[in-house]
Amino acid sequence: EDQVTQSPEALRLQEGESSSLNCSYTVSGLRGLFWYRQDPGKGPEFLFTLYSAGEEKEKERLKATLTKKESFLHITAPKPEDSATYLCAVQGDAGNMLTFGGGTRLMVKP
């Protein structure tokens, strides 16, 4: 059974204070690892897909990296508008569906 664990559950940062969110996973044959951003009361918004260890993707202040056991979402010089819950999900060979982690709730104070 695929499993995804995200840490920390909540993270408070000052504006400009860079940090990283962690997504640890166990999956039989990784087909893809996905990062989403979710604002309160809304559906998740797709950010990145990573397919193999060593892969990196960037978008504005966000950079996602992947190893064989975990993924990191690095946030460089965050702004208050980056405040949201960040979700990680994996898709493995055993099942066809996404398995989501519990998310990291990020709060960036001005």
Next chain:
Amino acid sequence: EADIYQTPRYLVIGTGKKITLECSQTMGHDKMYWYQQDPGMELHLIHYSYGVNSTEKGDLSSESTVSRIRTEHFPLTLESARPSHTSQYLCASSEWLNSEAFFGQGTRLTVV
């Protein structure tokens, strides 16, 4: 921006009523999904569809049912709503199974 729409956004309804949550997408995606999410909690898959006339139950047991008569439409129905059904319901679609899923804005259901 993803073209997937859910209606209604908010619904408050009495116990025992029949309800249908609507989900439509204009991207021509074959794969569609329904997730349930309680506040601050994980998303749990309750139904999915590979295409027209295909529906499957997800990991989380649900008393709801779904249908897929048209590619773009994937409604979810509760025959008799109960307070335990109170939650947020999220619809999503993807081009194929290992591609990113696009989500609707969700329907927040409250059963009183």
